[in-house]
Amino acid sequence: MNLEKELLLKLLNKVTPYIKYSLLTLLVVVSPIFLFQNCSQFADPNEGSTSSRLGSVAEPDPNHVAEAELAPPSKQIRLANRRYMMSIFTDVFTSDDGTKAPNLGSLTFNWAEKRGAQIGGGCDVNDSLSLIDCANDSNGANFPIHNDSNAVRESFKIQMCEELLGTATGLQIALSKASLDINALPDATATNIRPIYELFYRTNEVPPYFIQTLLQLQTDLKAKGEPAKEIWRGILLVTCESPEWQLL
Amino acid sequence: MSPLFLDAFLTTLVNDFTTRAMAEANSQSTVRNYINVMMPGAPMRYMFDHWLKTSASDGDLQYNSMTGNSYSYSNGSISGVGVKYHSYNNMLVPHLFSQNVQLSNGPTSISNLLDNMLVIRGYGTGVDGHSANSAKQMAPLGGVPSLPGLVADNSSKIFEAVQAPARGSFSSFVSQKGKAVNVLPINDPLKTLLVGFSKPTSMEARSLKDRNADAFDKAKRNLASKGAEMNTASKILNASLANAEALMKKGIGNLDAYMQEALPRYQRIVAEAVRSLNVDSISVNPIVAGSDLILNGTGGERFNWGIQSGDVYLFGPDYDMRNALTNAFIGVYAEGLAMAEYVINENLAQSVEIMATSLYNFFVPRVESSSGYKTPVGAANLELILDMHATGSHTNVFAFNAYYRGIAAGLLELISKLKAKNTFSNTLIQFTSDFGRITRTSSTGSDHGFNQMVTSAISGAFTGGPYVVGNVSRTGLNGDYAGTQGLGASIRGYNQKGRPTPLAPASTIAELLSVDHNPYSNLAAPLVKIKDGKLEYEFGKGAIVETAE
Numbered sequence: 001m002n003l004e005k006e007l008l009l010k011l012l013n014k015v016t017p018y019i020k021y022s023l024l025t026l027l028v029v030v031s032p033i034f035l036f037q038n039c040s041q042f043a044d045p046n047e048g049s050t051s052s053r054l055g056s057v058a059e060p061d062p063n064h065v066a067e068a069e070l071a072p073p074s075k076q077i078r079l080a081n082r083r084y085m086m087s088i089f090t091d092v093f094t095s096d097d098g099t100k101a102p103n104l105g106s107l108t109f110n111w112a113e114k115r116g117a118q119i120g121g122g123c124d125v126n127d128s129l130s131l132i133d134c135a136n137d138s139n140g141a142n143f144p145i146h147n148d149s150n151a152v153r154e155s156f157k158i159q160m161c162e163e164l165l166g167t168a169t170g171l172q173i174a175l176s177k178a179s180l181d182i183n184a185l186p187d188a189t190a191t192n193i194r195p196i197y198e199l200f201y202r203t204n205e206v207p208p209y210f211i212q213t214l215l216q217l218q219t220d221l222k223a224k225g226e227p228a229k230e231i232w233r234g235i236l237l238v239t240c241e242s243p244e245w246q247l248l
Numbered sequence: 249m250s251p252l253f254l255d256a257f258l259t260t261l262v263n264d265f266t267t268r269a270m271a272e273a274n275s276q277s278t279v280r281n282y283i284n285v286m287m288p289g290a291p292m293r294y295m296f297d298h299w300l301k302t303s304a305s306d307g308d309l310q311y312n313s314m315t316g317n318s319y320s321y322s323n324g325s326i327s328g329v330g331v332k333y334h335s336y337n338n339m340l341v342p343h344l345f346s347q348n349v350q351l352s353n354g355p356t357s358i359s360n361l362l363d364n365m366l367v368i369r370g371y372g373t374g375v376d377g378h379s380a381n382s383a384k385q386m387a388p389l390g391g392v393p394s395l396p397g398l399v400a401d402n403s404s405k406i407f408e409a410v411q412a413p414a415r416g417s418f419s420s421f422v423s424q425k426g427k428a429v430n431v432l433p434i435n436d437p438l439k440t441l442l443v444g445f446s447k448p449t450s451m452e453a454r455s456l457k458d459r460n461a462d463a464f465d466k467a468k469r470n471l472a473s474k475g476a477e478m479n480t481a482s483k484i485l486n487a488s489l490a491n492a493e494a495l496m497k498k499g500i501g502n503l504d505a506y507m508q509e510a511l512p513r514y515q516r517i518v519a520e521a522v523r524s525l526n527v528d529s530i531s532v533n534p535i536v537a538g539s540d541l542i543l544n545g546t547g548g549e550r551f552n553w554g555i556q557s558g559d560v561y562l563f564g565p566d567y568d569m570r571n572a573l574t575n576a577f578i579g580v581y582a583e584g585l586a587m588a589e590y591v592i593n594e595n596l597a598q599s600v601e602i603m604a605t606s607l608y609n610f611f612v613p614r615v616e617s618s619s620g621y622k623t624p625v626g627a628a629n630l631e632l633i634l635d636m637h638a639t640g641s642h643t644n645v646f647a648f649n650a651y652y653r654g655i656a657a658g659l660l661e662l663i664s665k666l667k668a669k670n671t672f673s674n675t676l677i678q679f680t681s682d683f684g685r686i687t688r689t690s691s692t693g694s695d696h697g698f699n700q701m702v703t704s705a706i707s708g709a710f711t712g713g714p715y716v717v718g719n720v721s722r723t724g725l726n727g728d729y730a731g732t733q734g735l736g737a738s739i740r741g742y743n744q745k746g747r748p749t750p751l752a753p754a755s756t757i758a759e760l761l762s763v764d765h766n767p768y769s770n771l772a773a774p775l776v777k778i779k780d781g782k783l784e785y786e787f788g789k790g791a792i793v794e795t796a797e
Contacts (some may be wrong), residue, residue: 048474120428166453242471243485
């Protein structure tokens with residue numbers, strides 16, 4: 001009996017690779033037939049096709065392989081253009097009583113409004129203010145409405161963040177827009193970081209990792225002996241310079 | 249079918265699509281650097297890169313003196329204009345390539361361009377128009393990127409594309425990824441490009457970041473990595489931010505020093521090449537029309553010595569034209585070359601559009617006028633505009649040999665600087681203009697050659713040149729436009745019937761640029777391909793055919 005078992009096992013071991021290869025061959029040969037059997041749009045209508053006879057055109061089967069809609073990511077990301085950028089900075093750095101951060105107008109003009117080539121947003125040559133909008137250069141009319149991500153626009157954004165948060169007045173205004181008093185700054189918490197985030201991210205919920213990162217920054221800056229004002233300047237800087245708020 | 253197999257199949261498929269989309273989004277490609285040099289106005293190019301007869305087997309041309317590149321003499325005086333060839337690597341090329349110029353590292357032969365040079369000729373649009381024809385060569389097909397846009401779309405460098413000065417309607421920058429060209433003023437273009445990377449005027453925030461660099465870097469790294477886990481867009485955006493911050497940290501401290509050295513260097517090299525005399529068969533002997541011809545000549549003959557500078561001028565009687573170049577220079581060329589060298593060698597951009605404009609300060613003394621031509625009021629430094637309708641054959645030989653000496657010298661200097669940084673082998677430099685010229689048999693000038701177009705490419709990606717593709721007709725047109733002048737003709741077996749359009753050179757350039765996908769090739773196949781570092785003709789070497797059909 002043991003000998004029979006042994007022989008049977010040997011036989012099975014010999015046969016198994018053939019079974020495996022047979023199954024694999026079957027899979028390779030047959031699977032394309034399954035995959036493409038429903039490609040009736042490529043078939044000659046005069047010849048007829050299996051799929052037509054099965055009525056797949058009239059009654060698509062959502063579970064069928066070839067009916068499954070594969071949607072590769074083909075859309076471009078869309079970023080805020082120069083006007084949006086200018087509006088955000090103008091809003092964040094203008095207090096409720098109308099006080100503006102120093103040089104706010106010239107900074108947003110220099111780093112956003114006149115940078116259609118990098119940030120996107122063509123000027124309107126037919127506008128009554130076209131001389132200002134296009135800066136006497138009709139080439140600007142052909143800039144795309146939106147532009148892709150690029151390092152130059154990031155450098156412009158960093159310039160604006162650093163310039164506007166680099167003055168006491170600019171910092172004070174931005175903090176006040178998040179209901180924080182520059183003369184009585186609390187420790188950063190998940191609660192008071194949220195309005196900072198919302199200054200720039202107008203439509204998003206603050207993700208937990210964002211809060212965690214800024215709280216860690218507070219810890220690190222404290223350890224280096226930075227005062228509360230500088231810690232909040234840092235929190236604002238990192239938020240302002242983070243690029244995702246430009247995503248539309 | 250096994251659900252597991254199906255699942256694995258779909259996952260593989262989607263992953264592949266996603267990877268490709270990510271690669272596209274991140275612009276991971278091996279596209280070559282592209283420098284386009286435009287000569288707006290469309291100068292005559294026969295003495296530079298509009299090659300007609302390139303081998304003895306081409307037979308005799310039907311001669312048109314406006315295509316000449318040297319003088320013929322009788323008793324020491326100029327008696328006419330002829331074509332002088334230089335033989336290089338079994339190819340006949342214009343006389344210019346037998347001349348030398350002085351670079352920053354010493355004298356060099358213009359023929360050094362030829363190993364890496366391809367001429368694409370014999371195409372046209374069939375329609376007149378300066379800007380339209382120029383733009384068609386940059387963007388020959390709607391719905392797909394232009395040549396500079398194609399490079400930008402395939403590039404991952406810090407700057408997508410740069411153009412200086414603005415080309416306006418003479419170019420059309422089209423990107424399929426929404427990228428825009430950085431249009432820069434020719435006066436200090438690099439400063440304009442890099443201004444965002446300089447230090448802010450208010451240093452409080454920058455100082456805070458600098459003294460706590462570790463903490464800020466950690467925070468930004470954390471936001472970037474967590475953001476990337478959330479979505480692809482965040483990954484792309486943070487890559488741009490990282491690029492910007494890297495360049496800010498590296499600084500652009502070398503920019504001012506570079507421009508102080510590079511701009512005068514290019515200006516000097518180009519100007520010296522333009523102004524140098526003693527060129528064989530051109531400026532060894534005096535170049536004098538003679539007062540009798542200038543003042544009393546009849547018919548069109550005196551206009552063989554005409555100069556197009558807005559109005560049409562003749563220079564003064566018995567004036568040796570060699571004195572005209574004492575202070576001559578080519579407009580905006582040196583500035584563009586200096587910018588191109590910096591952005592390519594500093595790895596900042598791969599799509600660069602520059603220009604070479606008119607020959608300026610061409611000195612002409614006062615002519616005591618008789619009727620029929622304009623006279624400068626007193627002596628004048630003229631601008632020899634490139635749309636050279638009334639620049640006659642005799643003036644053309646001298647003035648435009650000088651012009652192309654300057655073009656070649658600047659180009660050779662740029663190439664030597666690219667070679668020094670090992671970037672030339674990955675760079676292609678293309679010369680374009682609005683169109684070619686249609687040449688007058690009367691030798692009084694030339695007009696718009698929109699069926700006689702030509703472009704050339706110089707690249708370290710291939711050697712073994714010179715190469716020429718595109719067929720031209722031995723005959724010209726009727727009337728005052730007879731003679732061989734580069735009129736485009738069909739190419740046997742080519743997938744454009746009849747005279748090729750600007751799609752043909754664009755497709756060829758795209759092929760040489762090694763873009764991931766050549767968007768023009770379905771309609772116009774590349775005329776050459778690179779194989780083992782040399783060019784292979786796909787439809788044969790350019791030939792002279794009997795008629796333009």
